[in-house]
Amino acid sequence: MKATGTIEVKSWDEKTWDGRPYKEVEGRKLTEAHVQFSYAGDVTGTGSCRYLMSYADDVCWTTALEEIVADEGTLVLRHVGAYRTSVEAVIEIVDGTGRFAGARGAATVDWAEDGSGTYTLEYEV
Structure with a gap:
């Protein structure tokens, strides 16, 4: 399945x-x-995310868990990445409930400078 x-x-x-x-x-x-x-x-809701970050001289390393609460269920995402001059991240879909029960897959986000972006979720249930 794919959601954008x-x-x-x-x-x-x-x-x-x-x-x-x-x-x-x-x-x-x-x-x-x-x-x-x-x-x-395609997925409408609110994401609550907890990032842990390590700032070094030229990079900020990140790891996080996020829960998206949508009308038709929840998705749990795991983020691993870095920030140098832009966000670099691998985002995995590791679980879900409702319509997304047992979801596994990947997510990508293309961020703009103003804190908005576009997402693509590709997953199997």
């Missing part, structure tokens, strides 16, 4: 592991971000 549509960042709350706002800490650091996305199109 748009995605938008609704909120981004990122702090260092000791609770400080991440922008206040220079250089190398470990952070956690709580992010909310909105999805429209």
Whole structure:
């Protein structure tokens, strides 16, 4: 199955592991971000994501789990990637409920500078 549509960042709350706002800490650091996305199109709903990040000199390594709650069920996505000058990520669909029960597959997101993007989900149930 294939689903496409748009995605938008609704909120981004990122702090260092000791609770400080991440922008206040220079250089190398470990952070956690709580992010909310909105999805429209073939899958319409809200994504809740928890990123763990490691900032190095020229890259920010990321890993995350996200749950998309849609009208017809939920999807769980696992993100592994990096940010240099743009987002580089492998996103796997690892589970689901409702219409997406037991879903397995892959997702891609093409991001724009303003925090909006387009998604493609390809999965089997």
